[in-house]
Amino acid sequence: MALILTKELHSPLTLLLLVSYSCIGLVQVGPIAVQAQGPLFTDSRWIVDGAGRRVKLACVNWPSHLQPMLAEGLSKQPADVIMKKIKSMGFNCVRFTWPLELVTNGSLASRTVNQSFQGLGLSQALAGIAANNSWAPDLTLIDAFKWSDGNGFFGDKFFDPNLWVNGLIKMARLATSFPNVIGMSLRNELRGPRSNVDDWYKYMQQGAEAVHTTNPNVLVILSGLNYDTDLSFLQNRSIHVSFARKLVFEVHWYSFSDGRRWTAGNLNDLCGNISSRVMARAGFLARKNLSPLFLSEFGVDGRGTNAGDNRYLPCILAMAATEDWDFAIWALQGSYYLREGVMDMEEFYGLLDDNWSNVRNLTLLTRLSSLQIPYRGLPLKRMHMILFHPQTGLCVTNGPPTRSLRLSSCRAAQAWMYGPQRFLQAEGTKSFLQAVGPQKPPRLAPSSTSQWDMVSNSGLHLSAKAMDGSTVCLDVDGKGLLITNACKCLQGDKSCDPTSQWFGLVQSNTV
Structure with missing residues (x-):
């Protein structure tokens, strides 16, 4: 999860979605078709403002959950430059990831950015941060965050549900100071052999209540099972919470979510069959007007060399447009400080290049821009x-x-x-x-x-x-x-x- 301090920026964020990777959050960076009034709510399958007008989330994912625990890219560009670039690409919010231990491990949270990067041997990245964002190196990780496995399911070795709820409460409390934080995702990509529906209901309801009690303004976003590809169990069993008009469900859909199927058959058949399965597992929530569905992760290799991605992309674009889903593209970042032991690793799924200065693939951005449009507004008249x-x-x-x-x-x-x-x-x-x-x-x-x-x-x-x-x-x-x-x-x-x-x-x- 992550927070953005708007007072440090020339182009302030308005909507932030916070996501926990061990949890995620939303920040608005640009116009959202209407000027949203107050906190956001849900109205059947739609996200709306206090005046009942539809607000479509068109977001980018911006990670800060990896080992350095700082928003990626600050060694390459000033923060306000990155924000302006997000806005110029037509997106209106950021889905910001955060590590649970940042708010549950006091010694870690009190470590400075300088200490964290030096300890990881990231001297070159640290020099870039000092040059582009001189305010950052001496901040503690938790203060820097305010600016900006065995860990797959409840009860796993490194996933203590009580610690998780405590972390959600602390982050929800922190978010009360920032009205541009409009949502909190409880947990990213639940998975693993311990996964089961009963525990999903038990802990998701517990986490949702904890967040809403602490910060009743934010949307509470719930992910599904199997790497957030499956919410089908909600067709037969509702989730019960004490509050209303705040629950949103999220789904992830990549080409690799379906193995290598995208390269192995007739594309009309593949698109039809896989789309039907996505609809049965998650899309029914919006189509049946049960709840908003947030396509919170999808994306492709921006180099255009991945055959599966190239065949999958027009299918998911068609479905996301016809269903008019809220969405967050993976991802913004063109590179990472440190990932899988590699310094300055390039992210080919990133919208930006490895220097965070240019759009990696303008043709892809044009195609994505069609999803930024809110095709349906409330009330649903004169269609x-x-x-x-x-x-x-x-x-x-x-x-x-x-x-x-x-x-x-x-x-x-x-x-x-x-x-x-x-x-x-x-x-x-x-x-x-x-x-x-x-x-x-x-x-x-x-x-x-x-x-x-x-x-x-x-x-x-x-x-x-x-x-x-x-x-x-x-x-x-x-x-x-x-x-x-x-x-x-x-x-x-x-x-x-x-x-x-x-x-x-x-x-x-x-x-």
Whole structure:
């Protein structure tokens, strides 16, 4: 978990989510579509402010839980520069990790940053911290934190539940001084052979009550079993706490959460099957309006060389957009002070490069920016559809200069009406999307002759019978213009890439 002292920064944080790795927290760094009023609450599946307006969390993960116990990157850039960079990338909050022993081990907490880094042989990193953040080296670890295994399940050798609750209470109390701390995650990635549902309910309820009693303003965020991939037990058994409108559940989903499956089959089948499993294990909470679901960790290798990640990414983008989940990307950091015994280890899943100065992959950031948009606002009235293209993170628009149907920012997406008759009608007009034929752009016509069906297991191919009698799918050409082509990769072929033809129907009343 971590706290940020906003008084030290030129671009103050507003929302901080605190996460415990042995626990995690949220800090807002930018606009959140509306100016949130007071503490945050839940309203069925939504996170809302005191006025009942939806607040969508679009976060980055920023670790401080590793051995040095200091927010990563302070040896590379000044803290306010990092904060401004987070905001410039379009994110509005930070999910900040913290080690439990920081608040339960007095001698450790009183150690200075200088002493900690010298003891780990991190003299070069310490020099960088002194140069970029001169206020930090002489602070104790706990004060620096305010600025900014056998340990997998309750009762494990290094996981004392009583110590854990005590740590949660201390951090929740510390967070009362900082109104930008809006949530606390009780525990990151529960796992291991001792994992069981009964103990999950026992200790999660105990931890939630402890946090809320100490700091009733924060959201209380609960993780699931099996590295936070499984909350399915909540379908049959509710969690009972004495307070209301503060519980949020979180889930993690990486390509490696499914082993090597992403490289081993037809991508339409893989996306459909794995998405269905994620929905059964966690997504049902939001879809059934039971609780907000926070996709608190997902990410890909920013170098673009991981085949599994490359196939997984458009699938998770499609699901996160269509479900309109709150999220936190793993991760911000381009490097670590010390990880797995390696000094200055580079993090290829980081949004920033190893010097924390530039975005590692601008194309990836563009795709992620589509998730930052709150597609649905409260109240849920005047809903329409937009066509989201997960391969690019863009949406279908119908704008100047040519009035052609093309891909552009989802903030300028064309609104469509799509109902049981399966016609796509441009909202506010009498024009319908009509398929002409292969390798030809669809057109807007006054008659509704094309019925658009989802035809693949991924649920992302929009297919219709064209005017020439052929069956085609929506596609995109090399210039970002909408065309139609023969549907590809619907089944069988394991190497075929269907993603140029993937379009998610996203419900919206804000775009």
